[in-house]
Amino acid sequence: MLRLLSCKLWERVNGGINIGPLSCAQSSGFHSSQSYFAPRSFFGVEDFLDDDNSRPYTYQKEKKSKNPNKHVSFKQRTVAYMEPFTLDVFISKRFVSASITHRVTSKQVAVAGTNSKDIKAVLKSRSDILACLAVGRILADRAREADVYTASYTPRERDKFEGKIRAVVQSLIDSGIDIKVFLD
Template sequence: MAALQVITRAVSVRGGLSVTQSRKETDRERNCCLQVRNASPVSWSSALFASHGLFVPVSKENLRSRVSWIVEAAWTRRSKGQPGKNKKSWKQRTEKYFKPFILDVFISSKYVHAKVMHRVTSSVVSVATTNAKDLRLSLPSLSDANACRLIGQLIAERSIEQDIYAVAFDLRKNEKLEGKLAIVIDSAIEHGLTLV
C-alpha cells in the first residue's frame, strides 16, 4: 500500500557497532516529522533525535501548558527528609494495629457514656451509658459518682463478654485523669479490664 512504507535505518551504538532498525510509518507521521528532520540541528542531542524521527511536533498551547506544569512542579517539590503535607508518622500509622481497641469515655452534665471501639474498622464493640432505659429508671442520678462506677463496671463486663481484655485509653486535649473520669477508669480496671 502507498500509505505504509517500511523504513530501515542504521542506528549507531557505543563501540562502533551498528544495528538496523525497521518500523512502519504512515504518510501522516512522516509529513508531521518532516520539518523537524530537515531542520538544521542546534546541538548533537537534537541532531540525534531528529535523525531517528523521535521528535513530535508540539503546538504553542501544549508548550505553554507544559511550561506552566513544570513551574508548578518546581514550587511543590520537597526534599526527601522533609515530610509531605499532613503526612502521618510511622507511629501514627501503625499504632491502631498494635492497640486495636480503644476506650472512649464521655461525661456530660446529664449522662455518662463509655464505649469500646475497634480502631481499624471503626466498629463499636461494647457500649454502656446511663441514658439507657434500664439504667435511666433505676439510678437516682445519671451523672454522679455512683453512676460512673456502674458505667465502669458495665463496660468492663460487656468487653470481657466479647473477649476483649485489654484496651487503650487516650485523654482528649486539655483533659485530666481526675474526678468522674478517674472513677469510670478505676471501676473498669477493678472489674477485669486492662489499660495499655
C-alpha cells in the same frame, strides 16, 4: 476537546515538536486566508471552553500531608493493630457514656451509658461519680462478653484525667479490663 484537537493538529503540522507548557488555539491571520496557531491567552474566554464544569468545586476529603515524602515511623503504622481497642468516655452535665471501639474497623464493641433504660431506672443521678462507677462495671461486663480484655485510653485535649473520667477508668480496671492510659 477543542484544545486537544488543536494541539494534535499543531503536532502534525510541526512534526511532533511540542512548544512546552503553552497550549495552542487556532486563530486566523488578517492578510491571508491561511490559519496559524497562536499561544492561548491566560485571561480570554477560551480558557474556560475546554474545562469540565459539570462538577462543582469540592475540597479533597482525605487529609494529605504537606510533605508527601515525610517518613512515617513503624510505631505510627502498627500501633492501631498492636493495641486494637480504644476506650472513649463522654461526660456531659446530664449523662455519662463510655464505649470500647476497634480502631482498625471503627466498630463499637461494647457500649454503656446512663441514658439507657436498664441503668436509668436504678440510678438516683445520671451524672455523679456513682453513675460513672456503674457505667464502668457494665462496660467491663459487656467487653468481656465480646472477648475484649485490654484497651487503651487517651483523654481528649479538653479533659483532665481526674474525677468522673478517672472513676470510669478505675472501675473498668477493677472489673478486670486492662486499660493502658496515655497522658501527655
